[in-house]
Amino acid sequence: MNIVVCVKEVPNPTFPVEVDIQKNAVKSEEWNYVINPYDEVALEEAVRIKEKFGGQVTVITLGAERAGAILRKCLCIGADRAILIPSDSAFAWDGFAIANVLSKAISRLPHDIVLCGYQSIDRGGAEVGSIIAELLGLPVVTAVVKLDIAPDGKSATVCRRLERGARAVKRSPLPALFTADLMLNEPRYPTLPCIKWALKQEIEKLDVKSLGVEAGPLTEFVTISRPPPKKVFIPTGALSPAERIKLLTGGGAAKKSSSNIVEGAPHEVAKKVVDFLAEKRFLL
């Protein structure tokens, strides 16, 4: 069973995101980069399938040279081959353009299964997997939380995550593409012998031009901005003007305020609380 896994590096989500309005960009000097958690789950699944059915796992990424680091991590986890398609401008590309390049690369590789992460945690498009499938003409199921390959290797029964814990069970012929949800598995921690092996492997490079990609992006990036100010619910209006301004200018990054406290008779409090929940759209 040959499996291709599309992975991507993303900025470590613990780092603060500050927008430089002048440059129309985020300040990324201090960032470090990690493998997109959804992709890591996809890779883990691929490795597990390989361990059961044999075959080869190839990881492929489109990104900066720096992304070689996450490919090496993939080798540690159990990928057999790692391919980097270098591009410094990949972030400016949209889901279609990225998927287009990847699908061209995948079409040259033997693949019984293509696995992607359900979404990336930076752009959050949740689209690349589906587009690759469309371009390759593969059946696709996204947000998979369970993946069982039939013993004959001809089909897969998958469980797709829906909302509020619901699931849909589906069956797809193979070859197919699946995108992995975080609940699919728990990625392994590599053994030291695997890490040492991976450090010695070579990362293959594939030139975008050699892939003969014609179509470009279908959307263009316009601006990046701070998130709009969170609507802060102020039942008591007890905030000082300074605090209010801070909340407004700080947007979503604003420190939550402990002065937003309601008290009083339970039924009055309950009314305020329910209004709050309704405003925040938590009521079904």
Place this chain on the structure above:
Amino acid sequence: MTLGNFAFRVAKGLFTMEGDIKMTGAKGIWVFIESERDEIRKVSLETLCEARKLANGLNEELCALLLGDKVESLAELPPHYGADRVFLMQHESLSYHNVDAHLNVVANLVKENSPRILLFGSTPLAKELAPRLAAQLRVGLVTDAADVKIDASGKLVVRKPVYGGKAHATFACAPATPQMASVAPGFMDVKPPDASRKGEVVKLALVAGGKTNVEFIEFIKGDPRTVAITEAEMIVAVGRGLEKKENLSLIEELADKLGASIGGSRVAVDNGWVPAERQVGMTGKTVAPRLYIACGISGQYPHTVGMERSGTVMVINTDRNAPMFKLADIGVLGDVSQVVPAISKRLSEVIAPPKEKAQ
């Protein structure tokens, strides 16, 4: 992918419109409407209301696309929220989970009618359907929009949260039509419906099903009581402030009303109020639900490292100085055993008795 193996004909019947759908060129805004057991999904209504504004700006028609198995009863609703026309197609192959069938139908409809803009509400179906459709049609798509606009040149301009919501980025779709976007839930307002508003309902029939690759086998209902705490969208968490096991029924009532799952602090687990796999925190699970309600939890660091990425945090505590309040979007100073039942009571007044929700 095979295309064009559909034939449409207008069903004559109860609804007003007769004749073939006119080829209008790239004109009009379409909204893909989804239903969930006898109701139009809220995010579809949000999208529809927002689309109405765009349609007004363009002065073009707003069409609702209602596909599914037995959805006819809902067809008159989209006009109440601003749709001018409703395309209704019913067929058993158009069950919610059959993405391939939806894709074939929508692709053909779009090709034949060339809408200028096609919007989806961001749902599990749309997340699979919209990117495939856009790829097939080679048109631009922006998913999970927080805001959609049309700029002077007629391009669809979409703003969406990126980096986990820590910034918002704006993208513009290429001129190829339809320009597509899916709208994230909870960003747009739903206007109160205007029941007097009527629109024409165009009933389409699916004559032959397209090729379906992925076969739907079964639907498994989600139950907030049993769903893994890491997957829960809303969590009501209890701590020592619950005081006694008997009070747990109050929490369960609130959780059921909200459709939330129950979690707890280490004390709650030690006391046997909450099973160990529902402990939130450093030596428990790390969770990031949309809503986290901390009932009688003081907010010690080993607990908060496990929940600080939650969307909205509500805190109920008798101690004004409890560190938990520092994370609160709304805090309630009061006794859990009094406040929680009061909230449950109020909730029953506000929301209709919960229907069986399912896709």
Place this chain on the structure above:
Amino acid sequence: MVPGREVYWNIQYGQFLYVLAAIVIGIMVFAFYRRVRLWRLGRPENRVDHLGKRLRSFLVAAVVDGLFHRKFLEMFRGVGHRQTTSDDLKPRDFYPGFAHFLIFAGLGMLLLATFLDFISHYFFHFLTGGVYLAFSVVVDSFGILAIIGVVLVIIRRYGQRPTRLDNRPEDLVALVLILVAVLTGYVVEGFRIAATELVRTPDWAPWSPGGYVLARAFSGLNMETLLGWHRGMWWVHLSISLGVVAYVALSWNRLWHIIVSPMNYFFRSLAPRGALSIVDLDGERFGAGRIQDFTWKQLLDLDACTRCGRCQEACPAYAAGKPLNPKKVILDLKDQMVEEGKSKTPTPVRDMITERVGEEEVWDCTTCRACQEACPVAIEHVQKIVDMRRDLVLMRVKFSTELKGFYKNIEENGNPWAKSPVSRGNWAEGLGIKKLGQDTATDTLYWVGCLAAYDERISRIAIAVSKLMKSAGVDFAIMGKEERCCGDAVRRSGNEYLFRKLVDRNIEVLKKNNIKRIITHCPHGYNAFKNEYPKFGGDFEVLHHTQLIADLLSKGALKAPQKELDKRVTFHDPCYLARYHDIYDAPRQVMASIPKLDLVEKFQCKEKTFCCGGGGARMWMAESGGGRRISEVLLDQVKAVKPDVLVTACPYCMTMLDNEVREKGLETAIQVLDIAELYRNSLGE
């Protein structure tokens, strides 16, 4: 006539003894060699370094610990500080220590006597006259003491049956053999005295009290019978004694500890207590997953164990009802060693960790070192447990989800939580604390550590420490967002690879900033910088804040506290301070400087301190294996002295205790403070 004794009196062919002895010695050598082969299953390790130092300390220990049994004489420990109940004043190990001393001294004396007899007989005839009588009375009494000792031990083992002892047949065999050997000796002596001294020189007889009593009993018999019995019993005694030795040798009876335990002491680790062994990352195997992965010395440890159970009694995990029992770990490994020594197959019959020692046991350890402190024969438990963790982590990746998250976070963020490294210095905002590289050229670094950087409760310690250092005019800086995890818990959980990455990175940054001196409030960081970083090229002067405060106070650089406390205070000694570094006076000096502070010591304090349960990365692991939390057991000890304030000097102890106190609803009754906070609260500012 001069008092004296004729060797081989009444015995023919007595010299045959030497042949028998030679045979027995041969058997011993053979048995020992078989054991050496077992030890050599292990990897090489240099334990003959610093020979001079080894010999010296061996001799000192032989005299102090061996001859005088220092451990049981520790009855004076605890006098001088107040404890709750008078019972606690008794040294806990008096009874077994005393009994062992009697047997040890008795048998030692008998052996010595035989040797001196030999010398006196063949070389230098000095055992005559008064000397002989004195010799006789001493030796005879020691033999009696040995018998008393054996009886005491039998009472303890089979009457009192303390939990820490597991009775095996070999124990009874050993005791009975000793008893039989000694008693037959007295019988022989009794016949001799009855036949000689009682008849000829009755004044001498009582100088051999043991034999005298028996001789009186035999005195009614006629001479012929006495001589016959004497001859018979002489051979019986001889064969039994030599037979005992041969049997002990071949069955590898526990009495081998007489030889192996001192050996083990001789070869003990001379490294600082807190320095774990270094894994060769270029090798093929990392850690210990099979018995062969241990070093020969670690295997020698297994044979040195006397099964005394002191480690078991000292272990906090065991006390809390966890599966871990350090004694059992050692004995399980010993069984594994024996089995693998016999086995001809390349793979072990039973997996050493999962099927012998137990995974849970391996993870339960807090690396508190209480077991090693208690062990009379210098067995090194912690290193073995860490070696097994290394195998689980680096070779098998078998560890809990929490640890996986812990490693991942440290790799990606430099701290155990998913916290941004950029906000690491946020606690210091607005305090006017210098940050490295920005506005200072100091060579003194205040190492803040992960807990204080992010946990608001622990940040308060850092704030107190910085404020007092500033007031004392200490020129220091913090690293702010450049600081990363020091790696202590990473290493102790077995992830040597990640630890090394951290060490390399930290040393590079510290050197780049010309840091010479590191001050920290964390005993774990203290240990890492003091004992582990030097092995990787990071040599710094390291100070714990308790030392710093005590020092500054004594120099007068820090203001003496003014405010009267008037509260009962107890101090919880952190393991990594007290037991690893013998630092327990400094915090007490600081407390003594506070007016009216009433210090009550807990039942277990100073080097006997009971762990909080947070060390060895336990803090990041969920409780497992049933039992209570270690911190709950510790809190019981704290509650017993009814303090108003519980003071400690470690962020781990603080986290464990502060939360435990709150969870038991005691937060208003017991205030938990760091020593630095206690000091600052007493300034009366």
